Amino acid sequence: MNKKQIALTVILFFFGILTTTQYRSHVSSYSDLENQEQEYLAAMARELTTKKRLIDSEIIELERRLFELENSNSSSKVIVENLTAEINNLQKINSTVPVKGPGIILTIDNSSPVIYTDLVKIINELWNSGAEAISVNDIRVSSRTYFYQSDETYQMTMNTNLLDAPYSIKALGNPQVLKTGIELPGGIIDNLKLYGIHPDINTIPEISLPGIDSVPSYSYAKEIN
Template identity: 30%
Template sequence: MTRHDGDEASVSQDPADGATESRDPQGRAQHGRHELPARRPRPEIGTVRRTGLSGLARGGRSRLAFGLLAALLCLLLGIAIVTQVRQNESGDSLETARPADLLVLLDSLRQREATLNAEVSELQNTLNSLQASGNNDQAAIQAAQARLAALSILAGAVGATGPGVTVTIDDPGPGVAPEAMLDVINELRAAGAEAIEVNDAHQSVRVGVDTWVVGTPGSLTMDTKTLSPPYSILAIGDPPTLAAAMNIPGGAEDSIKRVGARMSVRQADRVDITALRQPKPHQYAQPVK
């Protein structure tokens, strides 16, 4: 209901048809008088547009500022998380760990240390065993090599050099028989000669464990080789001992002199024996394995 300038009449509108009805102060209806409600002033179009654009601008700036603030907060949060992770990885978390956790960690480290020490001890024992075995093997190899060299010299399979004597027998007769030559060789062996070689002017014979001598004076056959005087006998060993063995009364020198031959002994610091014996195959004897 609308009142205009102190007038007590009222205007009502029928909601069914939209018509208005006037009533006097006593409530009586006055037909035929219709009044429209007062109009409100419309805002200017320019003003509305200016207000809307400025509002939109202010809203956009607010949303942009809020987005930048949110991004900055996310960046700071990420930096804080990465820093904390790195601190935990570097061991700084131990400072804030509980005593119970530290005890568990310490016990684990001690167990790991004990395991590593046991492994080190086992490896050290293995290394010592290998070294001892290697030393024993090396010593055995060296002993075998030395034994092989000695047997090779004794068998006449290799050349030899060393101090010794040179025994020269001049038999102009000739009168030196195979037995006299065997006496000289056996005396040298008994005196410790390690290698013996018998020469004439043309060939050499290496004396071995199975050397044999046959023939007649002036033509001695040793190991299938025939030798003729003068004879030169080379022996490697202790020179004074070998020389003394040749001068024993009733020994080899006396045997040579009895048949009219002459014998001389010369000691030397170096005697070279180069003659070799060809190994013979064994038909019956075999090495023990």
């Protein structure tokens, strides 16, 4: 009886191990895709297709947003480029940077009895003729340039610099237009001739003008919107 019990116990013990092991392996292999029913697989495929479509549309949406962001990026790049161009333009207008280009050089020799108003009139006429930059004896004319002449010594000054003959006025712009403008009949040149002043006017393919020495800093002027 005892031997029977032990023998049965032994085989049932192993049978138990075998059964549960087999059960668990079967359950895990049952959930394997390979062993699925065709209908179930079809349902799964349908579900996954729907999911994929959703994800695809999400990808499209995200790509659209990416495109937008890149676009706004490039538009800010355009803004920077525009601002840079504007800064360069303003620097030229304010005479803060050296410039070069075609233009004319107007030279008045030592013997001429020039007063500072003659220079101002010449410069006015050059501006009027479309000059983009003007310098007198290689000092750039800016928005704050002033001329002065001593009543006693007739010594001329431009800003804080002494101006001595010969005077060399450079104007950057279309050379022909500048020459024609300044030589208009009854204009400044004709006027100067009355005083025996005969400026020498040369058109030059390329002249270079310096920038102003120091940029003024404004602390009182405020913008009006």
